[in-house]
Amino acid sequence: MSIQQDNRFQAIISHAKEYGFVFPSSEIYDGLSAVYDYGPYGSELKKNIRDYWWRSMTQMHDNIVGIDAAIFMHPTTWKASGHVDNFSDPMIDNKDSKKRYRVDHLLEAKADQLRESGQANEADTLLAEMDRLLAAEDFTGLKQLMNDQKIVCSVSGTANWTDIRQFNLMFSTQLGSVAEDADTIYLRPETAQGIFVNFLNVQKTARMKIPFGIAQTGKAFRNEIVARQFIFRMREFEQMEMQFFVRPGTQMEWYNYWKDARLKWHTSLGIPAEKYRYHDHVKLAHYADAALDIEYEFPFGFKEVEGIHSRTDFDLKSHQEYSKKKQQYFDADVDPSTGKPYGNYIPYVVETSIGLDRMFLLVLSHAYEEETITKEDGTSDNRVVMRIPAKIAPNKLAILPLMKKDGLPEIAKQLLDECKPHFKCFYEEKDAIGKRYRRQDAIGTPFCVTIDHQTKEDGTVTIRHRDSMKQERVHLSEIKSMVLTALT
Numbered sequence: 450m451s452i453q454q455d456n457r458f459q460a461i462i463s464h465a466k467e468y469g470f471v472f473p474s475s476e477i478y479d480g481l482s483a484v485y486d487y488g489p490y491g492s493e494l495k496k497n498i499r500d501y502w503w504r505s506m507t508q509m510h511d512n513i514v515g516i517d518a519a520i521f522m523h524p525t526t527w528k529a530s531g532h533v534d535n536f537s538d539p540m541i542d543n544k545d546s547k548k549r550y551r552v553d554h555l556l557e558a559k560a561d562q563l564r565e566s567g568q569a570n571e572a573d574t575l576l577a578e579m580d581r582l583l584a585a586e587d588f589t590g591l592k593q594l595m596n597d598q599k600i601v602c603s604v605s606g607t608a609n610w611t612d613i614r615q616f617n618l619m620f621s622t623q624l625g626s627v628a629e630d631a632d633t634i635y636l637r638p639e640t641a642q643g644i645f646v647n648f649l650n651v652q653k654t655a656r657m658k659i660p661f662g663i664a665q666t667g668k669a670f671r672n673e674i675v676a677r678q679f680i681f682r683m684r685e686f687e688q689m690e691m692q693f694f695v696r697p698g699t700q701m702e703w704y705n706y707w708k709d710a711r712l713k714w715h716t717s718l719g720i721p722a723e724k725y726r727y728h729d730h731v732k733l734a735h736y737a738d739a740a741l742d743i744e745y746e747f748p749f750g751f752k753e754v755e756g757i758h759s760r761t762d763f764d765l766k767s768h769q770e771y772s773k774k775k776q777q778y779f780d781a782d783v784d785p786s787t788g789k790p791y792g793n794y795i796p797y798v799v800e801t802s803i804g805l806d807r808m809f810l811l812v813l814s815h816a817y818e819e820e821t822i823t824k825e826d827g828t829s830d831n832r833v834v835m836r837i838p839a840k841i842a843p844n845k846l847a848i849l850p851l852m853k854k855d856g857l858p859e860i861a862k863q864l865l866d867e868c869k870p871h872f873k874c875f876y877e878e879k880d881a882i883g884k885r886y887r888r889q890d891a892i893g894t895p896f897c898v899t900i901d902h903q904t905k906e907d908g909t910v911t912i913r914h915r916d917s918m919k920q921e922r923v924h925l926s927e928i929k930s931m932v933l934t935a936l937t
């Protein structure tokens with residue numbers, strides 16, 4: 450990351466804390482590594498992103514329904530899903546600093562350095578070699594690659610490394626009060642399995658016909674090895690996942706459909722398409738026959754925000770084997786090649802999986818801007834503005850009586866009462882108007898309305914647009930519909 454990008458990233462982190470978006474967890478005890486809490490504006494923004502996703506899945510698709518499964522699941526779930534045996538990353542420890550790293554992260558950081566110094570081809574070759582070795586699980590080869598690249602620990606500065614080993618990322622805990630009888634259970638590392646084990650419950654009760662999807666949002670937990678990545682990589686985070694069940698053989702068609710549909714969802718928020726790119730996986734997970742990441746250009750480079758995975762029938766088949774309960778669907782549609790119904794089969798699955806916290810960081814990264822403004826008198830001023838898309842902004846409208854007297858607050862409160870059943874408003878009487886505007890810019894409120902003495906005479910107010918800072922005089926009765934229009 451260049452110094453400039455690093456400064457911008459650090460500025461976003463400070464801003465997020467100062468303006469009540471994100472706090473380090475249990476900060477009075479010095480925080481907990483890679484765990485964060487969301488503040489008043491952060492929790493609103495996060496909820497709005499979640500709702501925007503949820504609506505796009507369950508409201509805009511009549512063949513997708515939602516569920517809300519428990520975080521704890523029967524331990525065999527994770528045996529069947531492959532997580533007990535396979536959910537691990539190759540790690541390496543530096544013997545001098547005792548710091549542990551993910552091998553792919555060290556090599557990726559090296560590739561970033563090469564790219565920054567103008568050696569883009571070398572960076573690509575390095576990543577291709579890394580992918581090949583990871584796919585072959587060739588740990589000796591990976592360690593050799595680290596040696597060849599002269600990778601050292603950023604703390605000790607040495608290359609005194611242990612061998613590479615696999616570490617499982619699942620957190621375990623005990624269910625039951627007596628230690629001897631207690632079962633080891635896991636905090637779910639993904640929400641998807643809650644969908645798979647409920648596949649038939651949902652299909653039958655909601656009378657779904659293939660192709661159909663099941664959507665879910667919720668917490669997931671991974672014992673990640675992390676370094677200074679803020680909410681990009683957390684130990685407790687939230688996922689928004691959708692499993693789309695399809696007829697075997699049609700999965701690539703749906704994979705391409707969702708690849709396209711999901712990118713459209715991102716750009717529908719007004720985030721520029723050129724900030725995104727697809728990254729096809731070379732090393733496929735044990736369950737996938739195709740997979741790609743949707744990457745966004747964060748201040749620290751292009752990184753994954755969402756995964757699209759063609760998961761075959763791996764999960765349902767495996768749950769059928771372990772549970773001894775059939776996970777089949779009866780397809781009454783006629784197969785034109787045989788003239789008979791397709792009959793019973795285990796559906797194939799295309800998954801879309803996005804991290805809510807990562808999407809939140811994406812929105813902050815897109816929105817944050819330090820701006821110098823030239824005023825009418827020729828002097829200049831600075832402002833930090835969060836250009837958060839209006840649809841997901843924490844507050845939609847700030848209602849600001851110019852003075853705390855002369856009946857202005859009463860008019861303002863009437864407007865507040867009219868608008869607050871429809872969208873989130875913010876009301877404030879204190880401080881000079883310029884200062885109040887700046888505070889709303891800093892939390893990303895798209896509109897501010899000022900009530901002044903003229904309002905009393907002709908019922909008009911000043912509405913100020915956050916991004917352009919343009920102000921216009923409109924009638925009070927138009928405010929609600931102006932804001933609602935911006936939210937659709």
Ligand code: ATP
Nearest residue numbers: 673681682683686753754755756802803804806807
């Ligand atoms: P990465 O390669 O970054 O570790 P992954 O490929 O393991 O991610 P998936 O298992 O595909 O991620 O999870 C789907 C989505 O969940 C990711 O695209 C990401 O947005 C989010 N996610 C995964 N791990 C974390 C984490 N530790 N913190 C925050 N979000 C995460």
